[in-house]
Amino acid sequence: MIKRRKALITGATAGIGEATARLLAKNGFDLVLTGRRNDRLQQIKEELSADTSIEILQFDVRDQKAVNEAIDSLSEEWKIPDVLINNAGNAHGLDVFHEGDVDDWEAMIDINVKGLLYVSKKITPGMVERKSGHIINIGSIAGKEVYPKGNVYCASKYAVDALSEGMRIDLNPYGIKVTQICPGLVNTEFSKVRFKGDMDKADNVYKGMVPLYGEDIAEIILFCVTRPANVNISDMVVLPTAQASATIVNREG
Numbered sequence: 001m002i003k004r005r006k007a008l009i010t011g012a013t014a015g016i017g018e019a020t021a022r023l024l025a026k027n028g029f030d031l032v033l034t035g036r037r038n039d040r041l042q043q044i045k046e047e048l049s050a051d052t053s054i055e056i057l058q059f060d061v062r063d064q065k066a067v068n069e070a071i072d073s074l075s076e077e078w079k080i081p082d083v084l085i086n087n088a089g090n091a092h093g094l095d096v097f098h099e100g101d102v103d104d105w106e107a108m109i110d111i112n113v114k115g116l117l118y119v120s121k122k123i124t125p126g127m128v129e130r131k132s133g134h135i136i137n138i139g140s141i142a143g144k145e146v147y148p149k150g151n152v153y154c155a156s157k158y159a160v161d162a163l164s165e166g167m168r169i170d171l172n173p174y175g176i177k178v179t180q181i182c183p184g185l186v187n188t189e190f191s192k193v194r195f196k197g198d199m200d201k202a203d204n205v206y207k208g209m210v211p212l213y214g215e216d217i218a219e220i221i222l223f224c225v226t227r228p229a230n231v232n233i234s235d236m237v238v239l240p241t242a243q244a245s246a247t248i249v250n251r252e253g
């Protein structure tokens with residue numbers, strides 16, 4: 001019998017994380033799903049439990065104590081997953097630098113950078129001890145190119161880019177794979193969060209073009225985590241066909 005692998009996905013309540021949970025559940029993974037919205041975690045668990053074993057953990061990745069306590073609450077066999085998917089994150093605001101809101105800056109740095117660090121810090125020592133594991137960091141095209149008004153969000157994703165490389169280097173002696181996936185425009189709750197619930201602004205981001213969807217990135221993640229032991233996809237930029245760069249998007253109308 002093939003051993004089922006375990007994956008922990010941060011930010012599994014929506015968008016890319018939720019789509020990844022649904023796809024991995026159908027492809028032989030047991031899952032730890034995390035996020036702040038417990039109702040969504042419960043609902044997804046209910047829906048996926050027919051296919052796989054699911055643990056859910058509600059915590060805010062900004063709170064290191066909560067991260068540690070949540071992961072410590074898992075039973076031994078769940079504590080160190082085979083695959084860690086650092087996906088939780090968002091953009092908050094889209095403003096020229098001098099008009100930026102410091103609360104937005106702090107949210108992006110605390111969630112996208114420090115949150116990824118806290119979760120990884122908790123899990124990587126166990127992977128090192130076991131000499132195996134695969135970490136998937138969700139970066140962004142915004143971590144490869146800076147665009148107007150992207151300033152601090154881009155900085156947070158450039159940090160993910162650097163950390164992905166740093167983790168790959170430092171974890172190399174232990175046979176741990178580190179993959180960064182950098183999507184372009186993906187139609188999720190991302191723009192709703194960025195524009196603080198203003199759906200006109202959010203919908204406008206994808207107007208006149210066909211964006212990526214969470215499911216498209218989930219398929220890429222599944223591909224990366226099912227490569228043979230000798231293959232690591234180290235870094236991947238994934239754009240909608242209509243997008244050529246962070247700023248060049250072919251729109252109709």
Ligand code: NDP
Binds near residue numbers: 015186189190
């Ligand atoms: P969504 O807004 O749809 O999902 C974001 C997820 O992150 C939610 O599950 C949310 O859960 C979780 N999350 C946000 N803040 C926190 C927090 N403080 N603590 C715990 N969980 C949190 O966006 P996407 O699916 O699009 O985004 C996922 C990742 O993909 C992010 O890292 C984003 O930067 C990246 N990305 C997105 C792109 C896009 O165009 N959509 C393009 C490139 C990269 P909850 O609210 O329940 O806590």
Ligand code: 8X3
Binds near residue numbers: 140141150183184185
């Ligand atoms: C999300 C993609 O271009 O909105 O990381 O920054 S973008």
